[in-house]
Amino acid sequence: MSTLAYPLKEQHWIDTAAELSKEFAKTAAQTDREAALPKENLRRLFESGLDLAILPVEKGGAGISFKTFGRILFEIAKGCPATACIWLMNTGAAETLIELSSPETSAKYLSEFKRGKRFANALSEPSSGNLFLNPVQEAQRLEDGVWKLEGAKRFVSGAELADYFLINVSIDGAPAFFGVERDETLEIHDIWDALGMRGTRSQLIGFNGARLKAENRLGPPSADRQNLIGLGLPWLSLGIAQSAYDALKEHVQRKKLGATGKPLSHAQWIQFETAAVHARLTAAKLLAEHLLDLADQGSAETNVVGMEAKILANQIAKDIAELGIRVGGGSAYTKALPFERHLRDSHAGGLMAYSSELCHIFVGQYELNVKETE
The missing domain is CATH 1.20.140.10 (Butyryl-CoA Dehydrogenase, subunit A, domain 3)
Known part of the structure; x- marks a missing residue:
């Protein structure tokens, strides 16, 4: 399939994903029919070590290359696209929160990720559509270092499993990104009856007075950071x-x-x-x-x-x-x-x-x- 050469230590991760994907393919049709979250598939991916593989070695990951990450995702998607989509969003949100948070907060997210806690992206607003980097929902300042969000995010893949969310808001007219832990202010609206990729259950989430704390605000990415x-x-x-x-x-x-x-x-x-x-x-x-x-x-x-x-x-x-x-x-x-x-x-x-x-x-x-x- 590929013109790229993979080091032996990275080929191991691709082979692992390919073997798991063969099993995922056996239940992909059922997952679609039932619009059910592929929980068992996600559990097996975590237990295989694939969730952590993209992280640097010094943070407990395998330090795999981006080209290997892409090939892993390709293999998973061949078997069950819904599983691949949730896995991509989980690893992408976790990696972002770990890499762009303050050292103390980063350590917390890293510890939780290693424990198998789930992460999700909650960036798309009902009113701003694709332009998730330019949110229009303005957070209300409560006090120094604390804001409140009243709004909604849509198409949050794996929302019902997620423990932490990567969200964006507008503060004083400028985009800001935060990590938010699931609590009673988050409400999942069960409106999922999708045309395709039904196993992602990418629900609409309401944020009813969610508190955004300065210590959970992400720092700016480096100029060469890859998404x-x-x-x-x-x-x-x-x-x-x-x-x-x-x-x-x-x-x-x-x-x-x-x-x-x-x-x-x-x-x-x-x-x-x-x-x-x-x-x-x-x-x-x-x-x-x-x-x-x-x-x-x-x-x-x-x-x-x-x-x-x-x-x-x-x-x-x-x-x-x-x-x-x-x-x-x-x-x-x-x-x-x-x-x-x-x-x-x-x-x-x-x-x-x-x-x-x-x-x-x-x-x-x-x-x-x-x-x-x-």
Whole structure:
């Protein structure tokens, strides 16, 4: 799959994820049907050590590279996209809180993460959509070093399991980020009846007077800091794309073509379409690998390349899943075949921040040197 070489110690983590993913695939359809959190999958990922692997060695992690992290996410997503999404958000939120908090608060988050406590991102506002870095919900100052939040965050993956949340608010018109521990001021609104990625149960959370303390406020990131979730999102869609592609190949090689007795794979139009999506899937993987290579180098280019990689990954996942529907025919509309689930799951990535539409705008402005202030 990859043009990148992985050190032996890092290949171990990829192999571990691949083996677990085979088991996750056995229950992925049930997780989707029941819109149930894949708790057992998440437990097994934690017990394998994969949750902590991205952390530096001095903090008890394995210090794996970003390119290895992306490949791990890809392997998990092939088996169960909902599990992969929650895992990405858990590790991304925890890593951010550990790395950007004060030393004392960081030590607390690190200790809790090692104990298996769950973390979640709560950044997307109902009114601001994708623009999570520019929150419009203003926190009310109560006293020195304490603010209050009355508002809501949506699409919080794994919300019902989370012990800690990474949130954002506006303070005096400027974005601010905090870690918030679950307490009685947090209310989960059970509105989940999603089209796809149903096992994430990405609920709406109400913050009813949540207290934001200065000691839990995050410091500014360094200029070369890489965003784990932004790097991972293309690989989430690529895992879905690969799973849909593998199912497509298996189906057309097994299913017979009418009275000819030959497999569907002998149909010329299917050969043509398969070649087209395979080439694009390969190209999307190569760009996503390039993204992670840049991230490991600390390159400033990762922002725009990440958006380009997300655009390609989101689209090829949808196109392969749609081809599966066409190839499967009427049966593909039913749960007898996995294609309808792949199709629903494939649309989720393009809606995640930044959405495909915003990524196109940002990349277009970058390429054409368009300044928003002009």
